[in-house]
Amino acid sequence: MAPGSKKYNFKVIFLGDAADGKTTIAVKHVTATFRENYVPSLGGNITSRDYSVEGKGIILMT
Numbered sequence: 820m821a822p823g824s825k826k827y828n829f830k831v832i833f834l835g836d837a838a839d840g841k842t843t844i845a846v847k848h849v850t851a852t853f854r855e856n857y858v859p860s861l862g863g864n865i866t867s868r869d870y871s872v873e874g875k876g877i878i879l880m881t
């Protein structure tokens with residue numbers, strides 16, 4: 820692996836009651852859109868977004 824090419828991987832988990840906005844904030848983070856309809860998540864959702872901070876790769880999973 821080339822120097823400086825290391826990717827840092829962060830995972831954020833949202834826990835809470837039904838319909839309190841967990842999926843909405845995760846979708847907003849990835850797509851920058853607000854989801855108005857409520858579709859209950861069965862089990863869980865995984866989203867992922869790649870960043871570059873000071874030349875370093877960051878992967879943030881929610």
Ligand SMILES: Nc1nc2c(ncn2[C@@H]2O[C@H](COP(=O)(O)OP(=O)(O)OP(=O)(O)O)[C@@H](O)[C@H]2O)c(=O)[nH]1
Binds near residue numbers: 837840841856859861
């Ligand atoms: N007004 C308003 N509505 C919100 C906000 N965040 C989420 N909602 C609405 O709340 C409803 C439920 O949001 P979800 O994100 O699907 O809820 P959830 O926590 O993932 O629910 P489960 O998957 O059942 O656990 C949706 O209709 C969203 O549009 C907010 O900040 N403001």
Ligand SMILES: [Mg+2]
Binds near residue numbers: 841842843859860
């Ligand atoms: Mg959900």
